[in-house]
Amino acid sequence: MKTDNQKAWFLVLPVLILVAFSAVIPLMTVVNYSVQDTFGNNQFFWAGLAWFEDMLQSERMWNALGRQIVFSGIILAIEVPLGIFVALNMPKKGFWASFCLVLISLPLLIPWNVVGTIWQIFGRVDIGLLGYTLDALGIDYNYTQGFYAAWATVIAMDVWHWTSLVALLAYAGLQSIPDAYYQAAKIDQASRWAVFRYIELPKMRGVLTIAILLRFMDSFKIYTEPFVLTGGGPGNATTFLSIDLVKMALGQFDLGPAAAFSLMYFLVIMVISYVFYIVMTNLDKEEGGK
Amino acid sequence: MAKITLDTLAHSYVDDPKSPADFALQELNHDWADGEAYALLGPSGCGKSTLLNIISGLLVPSHGRVLFDGEDVTHLPTADRNIAQVFQFPVVYDTMTVRQNLAFPLRNRGLPASEIDARVDRVGRMIDMEDVLDRRASGLTADAKQKISLGRGMVRDDVNALLFDEPLTVIDPHMKWELRTQLKKLHHDFGHTMIYVTHDQTEALTFADKVVVMHDGRVVQIGTPDELFERPAHTFVGYFIGSPGMNLFDAEIDGRKARIAGTQFDLGTCYGLKGGKTRIGVRPEYIRLGDHGLPARVTRVEDVGRHKIVRLDLGGQQVAAIMAEGQSVPSGGTHVQFVEGGVNIYEDEWRVPPEGGDAPLAAKKEAA
Numbered sequence: 214m215k216t217d218n219q220k221a222w223f224l225v226l227p228v229l230i231l232v233a234f235s236a237v238i239p240l241m242t243v244v245n246y247s248v249q250d251t252f253g254n255n256q257f258f259w260a261g262l263a264w265f266e267d268m269l270q271s272e273r274m275w276n277a278l279g280r281q282i283v284f285s286g287i288i289l290a291i292e293v294p295l296g297i298f299v300a301l302n303m304p305k306k307g308f309w310a311s312f313c314l315v316l317i318s319l320p321l322l323i324p325w326n327v328v329g330t331i332w333q334i335f336g337r338v339d340i341g342l343l344g345y346t347l348d349a350l351g352i353d354y355n356y357t358q359g360f361y362a363a364w365a366t367v368i369a370m371d372v373w374h375w376t377s378l379v380a381l382l383a384y385a386g387l388q389s390i391p392d393a394y395y396q397a398a399k400i401d402q403a404s405r406w407a408v409f410r411y412i413e414l415p416k417m418r419g420v421l422t423i424a425i426l427l428r429f430m431d432s433f434k435i436y437t438e439p440f441v442l443t444g445g446g447p448g449n450a451t452t453f454l455s456i457d458l459v460k461m462a463l464g465q466f467d468l469g470p471a472a473a474f475s476l477m478y479f480l481v482i483m484v485i486s487y488v489f490y491i492v493m494t495n496l497d498k499e500e501g502g503k
Numbered sequence: 504m505a506k507i508t509l510d511t512l513a514h515s516y517v518d519d520p521k522s523p524a525d526f527a528l529q530e531l532n533h534d535w536a537d538g539e540a541y542a543l544l545g546p547s548g549c550g551k552s553t554l555l556n557i558i559s560g561l562l563v564p565s566h567g568r569v570l571f572d573g574e575d576v577t578h579l580p581t582a583d584r585n586i587a588q589v590f591q592f593p594v595v596y597d598t599m600t601v602r603q604n605l606a607f608p609l610r611n612r613g614l615p616a617s618e619i620d621a622r623v624d625r626v627g628r629m630i631d632m633e634d635v636l637d638r639r640a641s642g643l644t645a646d647a648k649q650k651i652s653l654g655r656g657m658v659r660d661d662v663n664a665l666l667f668d669e670p671l672t673v674i675d676p677h678m679k680w681e682l683r684t685q686l687k688k689l690h691h692d693f694g695h696t697m698i699y700v701t702h703d704q705t706e707a708l709t710f711a712d713k714v715v716v717m718h719d720g721r722v723v724q725i726g727t728p729d730e731l732f733e734r735p736a737h738t739f740v741g742y743f744i745g746s747p748g749m750n751l752f753d754a755e756i757d758g759r760k761a762r763i764a765g766t767q768f769d770l771g772t773c774y775g776l777k778g779g780k781t782r783i784g785v786r787p788e789y790i791r792l793g794d795h796g797l798p799a800r801v802t803r804v805e806d807v808g809r810h811k812i813v814r815l816d817l818g819g820q821q822v823a824a825i826m827a828e829g830q831s832v833p834s835g836g837t838h839v840q841f842v843e844g845g846v847n848i849y850e851d852e853w854r855v856p857p858e859g860g861d862a863p864l865a866a867k868k869e870a871a
Contacts, residue, residue: 391594393591394594396581397594400559400586401608402608402612403607403611407607411596411598415598
């Protein structure tokens with residue numbers, strides 16, 4: 214039987230076509246838009262790198278990027294420790310372990326726009342439980358007008374929606390630690406903190422890397438929830454990168470700048486994720502003792 | 504170091520145990536002498552790990568007491584018992600160096616830094632790891648990690664006992680011998696009380712001064728390797744220890760006379776029997792083939808290199824005999840004889856000593 218023919222390529226073809234239509238071709242359209250200008254009528258003119266230069270000098274983009282970094286930083290700083298804390302305090306086995314797992318998975322099952330709507334109503338001063346309570350306590354809370362109220366609500370919403378993911382991953386990491394480690398720690402008279410610092414945290418490192426990576430990428434692209442809740446306001450207070458991008462592309466129909474913007478946005482996420490991943494895996498190798 | 508006393512100790516994982524079957528560990532009274540090396544030997548599920556965990560304090564027994572040097576520690580947590588334990592899988596703190604690992608139990612106990620340094624250096628030498636002290640522990644081999652676990656116990660000079668829970672299971676075969684030899688040397692040099700749990704008879708017999716054999720949650724015999732081999736107190740010890748295990752024959756015994764499969768022979772001594780089910784146990788090493796004795800038929804011969812194992816059929820009962828390499832094995836029909844002094848009598852599974860007591864072991868050795 215002849216084995217050196219090229220038929221195998223036909224087997225890969227469906228995947229290639231699928232990926233081309235789902236990812237490569239749309240991405241190339243964006244690349245296409247980013248180097249051209251149009252005045253409608255489907256007439257395009259070569260613009261070179263002008264849009265990229267524009268965007269790099271655009272205060273609007275830098276402001277949105279700044280807000281985005283602050284937002285991702287804050288939610289990571291809350292969700293990672295909180296998720297670990299929840300995982301550490303969950304029952305290890307039995308009925309309550311399953312019960313807790315189901316309970317904390319619930320927020321993950323709710324679609325983004327529904328989460329936005331839930332919090333939009335929850336936070337309303339007239340009919341929402343949270344807003345009404347805060348108002349009754351004499352706290353000036355109105356997420357449609359107050360800068361801090363808007364940020365606090367967006368952050369609370371994200372923490373509520375996504376801490377479960379970190380908790381589930383951390384819990385999986387904790388479950389994989391053999392009992393002997395805890396017994397040895399008891400014999401060595403290790404404190405609770407030492408057990409966490411020298412046994413649990415190192416053993417959770419792998420899953421926490423994944424958790425941080427997922428939460429970073431996801432929060433950096435956040436769109437639906439703040440869009441439903443605040444629409445980016447008050448003013449531009451919660452206008453994160455993707456909200457700004459949609460405003461630019463679909464609201465103002467500035468396809469060229471928006472395309473340049475989204476390519477740079479894409480690049481930033483890729484670079485940060487890549488650097489983070491490399492740093493974490495290198496740390497792993499060092500700890501391998503080589 | 505301390506003497507460990509088990510006082511009417513028993514354990515059940517069931518809340519309200521009724522029958523003996525509910526107990527993972529049957530009632531047990533025993534003193535573990537200070538400075539001796541013991542092995543706890545038994546098949547999986549015989550209760551040996553339960554017993555070890557009770558001594559180390561990881562498990563509180565449902566009945567009875569544990570005493571260290573006469574002081575009741577039954578309800579003391581592990582940390583307050585001042586014991587060290589090495590587990591089946593090596594436990595090292597991955598992010599620390601070997602030195603930090605060894606210093607960890609001392610740091611937790613708040614010792615001054617100079618004292619810690621001195622002791623870690625000393626233990627590093629004892630476990631033969633002085634040149635890797637500053638390497639990260641996570642990159643080392645399983646046997647090196649197991650030595651670190653051991654070292655973490657040994658840095659505490661005043662440790663009451665060192666406990667081992669099948670510590671060589673994950674170690675490469677050629678390293679097992681070396682580690683075991685090192686352990687024995689450490690015991691010899693420093694005289695810690697050591698309790699070593701294993702299901703491997705070679706490990707138990709080579710490591711320990713005294714071997715505690717467990718079966719079905721019960722201690723069936725405590726003795727030197729020699730005693731376990733020559734005079735197994737229970738039929739289980741007979742066939743669990745030895746390779747192959749002891750031959751057990753259903754026999755009728757009347758005074759000095761015994762009858763196996765219809766053939767009668769003289770035992771040489773009387774046994775005080777109470778009328779239970781009697782069996783005769785003879786190790787394969789003490790069986791000779793020849794022209795007279797009990798008629799048997801050779802069914803198979805296994806050559807294991809150093810010697811031959813001959814399988815025989817004796818009136819429907821299976822018998823194993825060990826023969827030296829050079830000896831020729833008769834084919835088909837032959838006769839089985841027992842070496843004098845190599846015969847043990849069992850009544851309802853427990854050994855019955857001959858009337859007038861056992862001869863000293865050394866004398867019997869020569870007879871064999």
